Amino acid sequence: MAASIIDGKAFAATVREKVAGHVARLKEENDITPGLAVVLVGEDPASEVYVAAKHKNTVAAGMASFEHKLPADASEEELFALIDQLNADPKVHGILCQFPVPDHLNERRVVARIDPSKDVDGLSVVNAGLLASGEKGLVSCTPLGCLMLLRDQVGNMSGKNAVVIGRSNLFGKPMAQLLLQESCTVTIAHSRTQDLAAVCRRADILVAAVGRAEMVKGDWVKPGATVIDVGISRIPHPEKPGKTKLLGDVDFAEAAEVASAITPVPGGVGPMTIACLLANTVTACCRANGLTEPEGLTA
DSSP: OOOEEOOHHHHHHHHHHHHHHHHHHHHHHHOOOOEEEEEEESOOHHHHHHHHHHHHHHHHTTOEEEEEEEOTTOOHHHHHHHHHHHHHOTTOOEEEEOSOOOTTSOHHHHHHHSOGGGBTTOOSHHHHHHHHTTOOOOOOHHHHHHHHHHHHHHOOOTTOEEEEEOOOTTTHHHHHHHHHHTTOEEEEEOTTOTTHHHHHHTOSEEEEOSOOTTOBOGGGSOTTOEEEEOOOEEEEOSSSTTOEEEEOSBOHHHHHTTOSEEOOTTTSSHHHHHHHHHHHHHHHHHHHTTOOOOTTSOO
């Protein structure tokens, strides 16, 4: 029996609708408009596309969007002065600096400069620590999106075996923490894991995030497992010269024969990331104003 395909695009649209509804209530009942500030240093073409998409989605949800562009040769002092200004601005509830930044800037120092309560990318060590200790912080957008998809697809995850392939600070570690909070038995696997295929075969929930195209084969997947494919690799298109094709970490055709549900690439996890960025901004706004957090939009 072929797996059901988890439509991240459709689910992300429902998340954005929830966000827009909550924003409308905040405006009407409290006269507050959640605000998201995005900082772009330099002119990286891919980053410009992402920033434009974030701006469009922020405005569509009824939020205030603040875009700040600095030249590629902007100093750390100039960038930090801007971040300090945004930290102090009560109209700004979420701040993110679009990465990558030019080589002379240090991404970790940039993240550390953002007020953790406005760190809607969930990248600061403070938010990582809050997540690890089971307290309320802001959770990195992609793992949060995966958690939402899993809650919708699996429901109660208590006691299930979950395997996360990948141990990055950006995704693997926070994803494992979120699954622990759902009372899963969690294994973090990585490049040094012995007999990775055997480890994966035990998983009721398999989350792949390593960035190696089609590494996870169908016979790595436990029959009936739920598979979340976070990886994305761009390869030359086999049938269209000069074009490229996006592939995930999982061999989709093989895994779909075995799994009960699977996310496609593209159209699975990807659309959830911006939706969760908006959700985090609303959450940060509610916390800043001592208001009830939106249901279903947080970890």
